[in-house]
Amino acid sequence: xxxxxxxxxxxxxxxxxxxxxxxxxxxxxxxxxxxxxxxxxxxxxxxxxxxxxxxxxxxxxxxxxxxxxxxxxxxxxxxxxxxxxxxxxxxxxxxxxxxxxxxxxxxxxxxxxxxxxxxxxxxxxxxxxxxxxxxxxxxxxxxxxxxxxxxxxxxxxxxxxxxxxxxxxxxxxxxxxxxxxxxxxxxxxxxxxxxxxxxxxxxxxxxxxxxxxxxxxxxxxxxxxxxxxxx
Amino acid sequence: xxxxxxxxxxxxxxxxxxxxxxxxxxxxxxxxxxxxxxxxxxxxxxxxxxxxxxxxxxxxxxxxxxxxxxxxxxxxxxxxxxxxxxxxxxxxxxxxxxxxxxxxxxxxxxxxxxxxxxxxxxxxxxxxxxxxxxxxxxxxxxxxxxxxxxxxxxxxxxxxxxxxxxxxxxxxxxxxxxxxxxxxxxxxxxxxxxxxxxxxxxxxxxxxxxxxxxxxxxxxxxxxxxxxxxx
DNA sequence: GTAATAGTGTCTATCAGACACTATTCA
DNA sequence: TGAATAGTGTCTGATAGACACTATTAC
Numbered sequence: 444x445x446x447x448x449x450x451x452x453x454x455x456x457x458x459x460x461x462x463x464x465x466x467x468x469x470x471x472x473x474x475x476x477x478x479x480x481x482x483x484x485x486x487x488x489x490x491x492x493x494x495x496x497x498x499x500x501x502x503x504x505x506x507x508x509x510x511x512x513x514x515x516x517x518x519x520x521x522x523x524x525x526x527x528x529x530x531x532x533x534x535x536x537x538x539x540x541x542x543x544x545x546x547x548x549x550x551x552x553x554x555x556x557x558x559x560x561x562x563x564x565x566x567x568x569x570x571x572x573x574x575x576x577x578x579x580x581x582x583x584x585x586x587x588x589x590x591x592x593x594x595x596x597x598x599x600x601x602x603x604x605x606x607x608x609x610x611x612x613x614x615x616x617x618x619x620x621x622x623x624x625x626x627x628x629x630x631x632x633x634x635x636x637x638x639x640x641x642x643x644x645x646x647x648x649x650x651x652x653x654x655x656x657x658x659x660x661x662x663x664x665x666x667x668x669x670x671x672x673x674x
Numbered sequence: 675x676x677x678x679x680x681x682x683x684x685x686x687x688x689x690x691x692x693x694x695x696x697x698x699x700x701x702x703x704x705x706x707x708x709x710x711x712x713x714x715x716x717x718x719x720x721x722x723x724x725x726x727x728x729x730x731x732x733x734x735x736x737x738x739x740x741x742x743x744x745x746x747x748x749x750x751x752x753x754x755x756x757x758x759x760x761x762x763x764x765x766x767x768x769x770x771x772x773x774x775x776x777x778x779x780x781x782x783x784x785x786x787x788x789x790x791x792x793x794x795x796x797x798x799x800x801x802x803x804x805x806x807x808x809x810x811x812x813x814x815x816x817x818x819x820x821x822x823x824x825x826x827x828x829x830x831x832x833x834x835x836x837x838x839x840x841x842x843x844x845x846x847x848x849x850x851x852x853x854x855x856x857x858x859x860x861x862x863x864x865x866x867x868x869x870x871x872x873x874x875x876x877x878x879x880x881x882x883x884x885x886x887x888x889x890x891x892x893x894x895x896x897x898x899x900x901x902x903x904x905x
Numbered sequence: 906g907t908a909a910t911a912g913t914g915t916c917t918a919t920c921a922g923a924c925a926c927t928a929t930t931c932a
Numbered sequence: 933t934g935a936a937t938a939g940t941g942t943c944t945g946a947t948a949g950a951c952a953c954t955a956t957t958a959c
Contacts, residue, residue, distance in 0.1 A: 493685055525756045
């Protein structure tokens with residue numbers, strides 16, 4: 444039988460990230476341009492190897508990659524899954540452990556270096572990126588987008604695409620852009636109030652040439668609330 | 675920077691399975707008793723290494739492990755996630771790619787061999803197994819149980835715990851045992867009819883000393899239907 | 906005042922769940 | 933006929949969503 448000590452039997456493992464933010468035109472993903480073979484010059488999900496003597500666990504490795512690319516420390520973070528087969532990387536049987544992160548675009552400072560020659564935001568089409576991606580990253584990104592779009596339907600997850608303080612109208616606009624349909628203001632606010640995951644910031648208002656709007660913030664960082672379901 | 679060719683930088687990767695079935699007393703999981711160190715003699719989730727020159731992809735590796743342990747070929751199958759850190763396996767930084775499978779207990783013939791000295795069904799408590807498990811398998815199993823229990827609320831997944839032919843009353847009983855609460859017969863049948871994922875087997879009835887019950891089967895194998903949600 | 910958006914109240918068509926009823930078999 | 937479970941019908945209280953209304957600012 445096989446053994447873990449037969450090193451050539453070990454697959455290659457990378458940690459890759461689908462980092463999402465919301466731009467005026469819709470959802471965007473952060474991509475890195477590859478500087479080395481394979482797929483040199485192609486765009487790919489930012490990622491890296493596990494540093495076995497530095498990373499305590501998988502999530503720490505993913506957080507390290509995120510920090511190196513964006514300078515962001517603690518956004519919403521979720522494992523999407525593992526993708527692995529013999530053919531996705533020409534260097535051999537490989538795994539990609541994929542996480543997705545949601546951040547407010549304003550919070551990000553793009554970093555350069557490593558074996559990527561640049562990083563940039565790219566729009567998400569109906570499914571995945573609008574440009575070809577290295578490895579099987581188009582399929583991986585598609586899985587992450589699908590997960591995100593599904594969760595918009597029944598969780599408070601989209602709040603993580605907004606900056607710390609936001610109005611209810613801004614929150615509703617995020618849902619509407621992700622869902623691709625308009626929501627009723629009254630019904631939306633009832634639903635949000637029901638699950639009780641945000642709180643007004645006393646005295647803080649968003650001002651414009653109209654009635655000022657109350658600013659809100661998340662109640663506890665990193666908690667995702669589910670709306671009610673059935674059966 | 676690191677490289678995948680530095681073999682000592684590669685974590686160990688195993689594929690582990692949470693195989694669930696329903697017994698008269700409730701949900702059970704198939705565990706294997708370890709024959710070798712580490713954790714020799716302890717019970718663990720059945721698993722194995724990736725055979726890089728045999729397994730086409732991760733799911734194929736998982737299916738191979740399942741086939742070797744149970745003789746079952748094509749049950750319901752779903753990736754639960756990856757669990758990885760420096761400490762979970764004394765042999766080094768390791769990953770467990772975990773799948774869960776749902777099967778009808780009658781379909782299984784337990785296999786022996788490999789580095790496991792035996793395999794047996796064990797009850798699931800409120801959370802995880804009622805006995806201590808090797809590695810971090812108690813936590814992994816808990817994640818799988820949580821996933822399963824959640825999905826019972828809004829999917830047709832429990833049907834995979836029944837044999838090919840079943841009655842609506844039997845299906846309702848599965849939901850009730852997994853949910854731990856009784857369901858209304860009329861409402862349950864409306865819901866099931868709505869999502870249209872099973873079909874009557876013409877003329878086939880379950881007979882007892884009462885009115886016979888129509889037998890049903892899945893419409894297409896391996897499709898999981900979601901009940902409707904909101905926002 | 907007007908324009909613009911924030912925020913709340915009301916009304917109704919729908920429907921999930923409670924419950925009762927009928928149907929069909931065995932003994 | 934009675935016991936047991938299958939399967940269907942009905943009624944009602946709750947509520948999601950449509951829509952209209954009031955509130956508060958800048959100009």
